[in-house]
Amino acid sequence: MTRAAATTAKVVGAIEPSQLTAPTPCAEYDVRSLVNHLLFWGPSLEAAARKEARMPPAAAESEIDLTSGDWTSDLAGQLRRTADAWSDPAAWDGVTPLGGQDSPAPLIGGMVLVEFVVHGWDLARATGQQTGYDDDVLAYVHNETLGHAPFGREMGLYGPEVPVSPDAPLLDRTLGLTGRDPNWTRT
Numbered sequence: 370m371t372r373a374a375a376t377t378a379k380v381v382g383a384i385e386p387s388q389l390t391a392p393t394p395c396a397e398y399d400v401r402s403l404v405n406h407l408l409f410w411g412p413s414l415e416a417a418a419r420k421e422a423r424m425p426p427a428a429a430e431s432e433i434d435l436t437s438g439d440w441t442s443d444l445a446g447q448l449r450r451t452a453d454a455w456s457d458p459a460a461w462d463g464v465t466p467l468g469g470q471d472s473p474a475p476l477i478g479g480m481v482l483v484e485f486v487v488h489g490w491d492l493a494r495a496t497g498q499q500t501g502y503d504d505d506v507l508a509y510v511h512n513e514t515l516g517h518a519p520f521g522r523e524m525g526l527y528g529p530e531v532p533v534s535p536d537a538p539l540l541d542r543t544l545g546l547t548g549r550d551p552n553w554t555r556t
Contacts, residue, residue, distance in 0.1 A: 370394050370451075370452040370455045370456055370478075370481070370482055370485070370500070371449075371452045371453070371456060371498075372483040372502075372503055372506055373452070373482055373486050373489070373502060373510075374448040374451065374452035374455070374486060374502060375448075375449075376447055376486075376489060376502050376506075377448055377485045377488070377489030377492075378444070378445035378448045379501075380442050380489050380492050380493045380496070380498050380500060381404070381444050381445055381448070381489075381492065382441050382445060383488075383496070384400060384404075384441065384492065384496050385496070388495070388496045389401040389404070390494060391495045391546055391555060392549065392555065393491045393492065393494070393495040393496055394441070394490075394491050394495070394549045394553040395487075395549070396528070396545075398491070399495075400492060400495050400496065403488060403491055403492060403495075404440060404444060404492075406488070407444055407447070407448075407484075407488060408440070408443065408444055408447060409482075410443075411448070411450075411451055411534075412447070412469045413448035413467060414451050414467070414468065414477075414481050415447070415450050415451040416454075416485075417456045417460075417465045417466065417474075417476070417477050417481075417483075417522065418451070418454035418455045418457065418460035419454055419457075419460070419469045420460075420463070420465050420466070420473055420474075421544045422466035422469075424468075424469065425454075428466055448485065451481060454487065455481060455482075456476050460474060460478060461474050461475050461478050462474055463509070464471075465477050473481055475509050477515065479509075479513035479516075479517070480513070480517070482506070482510055482513065483513050483514055483543075484538075486500075486502055486506065486507070486510045486542065486543070487510075487543070487547055487549070489502070489551075490540065490544065491549075494553055494554075494555070495555060497555065500540075502540065504539070505541045506537060507540050507543065510543055511539050511540075511542060511543045511546075514543050514546045514547060515546065518530070518546040518547065521547070522548070525546045527546070527548045528547070528548025528549070529548055530545060530548060531544070531545040531548060531549060531550050531551075532545065532546035533551060537551070538551075
């Protein structure tokens with residue numbers, strides 16, 4: 370979790386303000402709205418690791434103001450805090466509250482890690498950057514995604530699976546499971 374958060378934070382730190390309106394592979398988000406999404410849900414995902422119920426703020430994701438303060442540092446800090454909270458082995462035990470319901474903690478923790486990697490890739494691809502997630506992180510994320518992709522599609526979190534060669538890199542196969550085209554480019 371910590372390694373994935375650090376890699377995603379590096380991507381976030383290299384986003385230029387002029388890139389905030391760029392489209393991302395996550396069709397419903399441009400860079401700004403994807404950053405807002407991560408800032409909006411971050412405190413709730415962090416709290417879930419501590420088994421604390423924390424609802425997102427009443428304001429919509431799109432209402433987070435990126436024009437004031439240092440949002441890159443804010444998001445990097447949130448990623449780090451969330452990873453630190455999930456680094457406690459107790460975070461992965463039992464159930465945890467998130468979004469007004471209790472869910473298995475390992476499911477939520479796995480989803481957090483998938484979010485870090487997939488949305489990190491979304492932001493990197495949208496802003497012309499490369500990611501550098503290590504093989505252990507990618508193997509874990511791929512296994513998690515295999516396990517909950519049908520549920521993710523049912524919940525509307527993932528799009529229809531994009532066919533990817535079985536011998537493609539692990540990240541590409543994971544992206545395909547989430548409904549992303551690993552060959553997506555900014556056009």
